[in-house]
Amino acid sequence: MEHGWGATLLCAGREEIRSYESVEVRFILDNSKIPEGLRRLADQPRVTVRRGGAPLEGGRCVVYWMQRAMRIVDNPALDVAIEAGNLLGLPVVVFFSVIPNYPHANLRHYHFMAQGLRDVAEDAAERGVGFVLRRPPDNSVEAFLAEVQAALLIGDENAAREPEHWRKVLARRLRLPYWTVDADVVVPSAVFNRSFVLLHHLRPRLKAQLPKYLVPPEKISPLILWKPWRILQSFSLTEDMTAGFKKLDRTAGPVDSFTGGTHAALKRLREFVNLELASYEETRNHPEVRGTSRLSPYLHFGNIGPLTIALAVEETVKQGKASASARDRFLDQLIGWRELAVLFVRHEPNYDNWECAAPWARKTLVEHAGDPRPHRYSLKQLEQAETADELWNAAQREMVQTGWMHNYMRMYWAKKILEWAPDPAKAFDWAVELNDRYELDGRDPNGYAGIAWAIVGRHDRPWFNRPVFGLVRTMSGASTAKKFDAARYIRQNSAEERNRSSEAERQRESRLASTTSMQLFRS
DSSP, X not given: OBSSHHHHHHHTSHHHHTTSOHHHHHHHHOGGGSOHHHHHHHTSTTEEEEEOSOOOTTOOEEEEEOSSOOOSTTOHHHHHHHHHHHHHTOOEEEEEXXXXXXXXXXXXXXXXXXXXXXXXXXXXXXXXOEEEEEOTTSOOHHHHHHHHTXXXXXXXXXXXHHHHHHHHHHHXXXXXXXXXXXXXXXXXXXXXXXXXXXXXXXXXHHHHHHHHXXXXXXXXXXXXXXXXXXXXXXXXXXXXXXXXXXXXXXXXXOOSSOOOSHHHHHHHHHHIIIXXXXXXXXXXTOTTSOOSOOOHHHHHTTSSOHHHHHHHHHHHHHTTSSOHHHHHHHHIIIIIIHHHHHHHHHHOTTTTSGGGOOHHHHHHHXXXXXXXXXXXXXXXXXXXXXXXXXXXXXXXXXXXXXXXXXXXXXXXXXXXXXXXXXXHHHHHHHHHHHHHHHOTTOSSHHHHHHHHHHHHOTTSOOOOOBTTTBTSOOOOHHHHHTTTTHHHHHHHTSHHHHHHHHHHHHHHHXXXXXXXXXXXXXX
């Protein structure tokens, strides 16, 4: 896999040519038919050419296989597809394939995804591109490409293990060019092409690139609007997309604390920048108040991009509604820590298990593996919030019942699992299992990097040598509770309060919508 067109054309030649049929050989080697504009489009750092060559002659459209970036607005992958279509004089159609066994996904995740895809369908029509959604057994990407006579396939990037494997397999099997676009970060990961031990190692390199990438994207409209020349089957989003998925975990059900989709994400962004960004520095580490953006579920599902959020924050500061220091603190989370996490998952094969431990942490955790634990709990007890620590129980209930946990509590939550689990490897596994099962933003580089930071010292430095933790940073309940109103947070997330909170949240949203509509900037 190479970045840039020329390298891909070279590696697609003699070494692999014997495995291809003659018609495919002609397709790969006929470089003279590659338009110069396409070469330049493919040579940008955000694009990975997974299968090179000229677009198929006689192709009738460009297909964007959407998976990670589930949005039409400010989507670099779709922008590349439209620009390629314009160069070729072809329309663009977005294809989404629903699979019944997406790794570690359950009904909660599928429900949120379905809500977001409704926005995709609506926004695609408005932008002039097609949208086709399919379920098994009619959801083959290859079959769809043949059906619509695609000239070129564009996809989005996903650093996680299984999706990356799917992309590699598909690239080997296709008979047309296939590019993927890094639509999940502000600065393309290929610019760095490595992971970093600490954020302060990445930060100056990231800062140097922001003037180039932290800019409003060019608005690209399709020159040829999508008008299907034949009837294309597409699953209706008014129906249950999980019907018949016999192995789907339905015990983690939908939550009403978040509504999936770009429209809800943009609404939440407007609320945050207009009403909460100004106090972000004071409230961001107070889980008992709404002091953070709460946009992580939307980022995970690609309903909104980090560039959209960052530009909205920048504009708010220009308007004098928030300070530059609040902006810098927030963007350090949105861009710094988040893109550090993406690089970590992209370059660390063991990102979701104990084997990714920092060497100093591994050594001292092993040395303290036999230390007595103050408490020992089973995974089931943790899942049901049945510990002696009411602060930890409150965080666990927040996650299980709302699909989200405040970032400050996530650190404490994971570190206590390390303290209570039989060993560090089991602690890491349990944290991943609970996080991926209940968080709407689970199964994500940010989650894996956060767990690795809390349990095995990745992206952190050695601290004082303590029982159980070794040199890994500790967080005690007593010290953590002093930094915010812990009693209020515990009350908010008590079993009784959580049962009453859904209706109160809906009423709050209604009041907020009516009282702030004049303050919200237009998208």
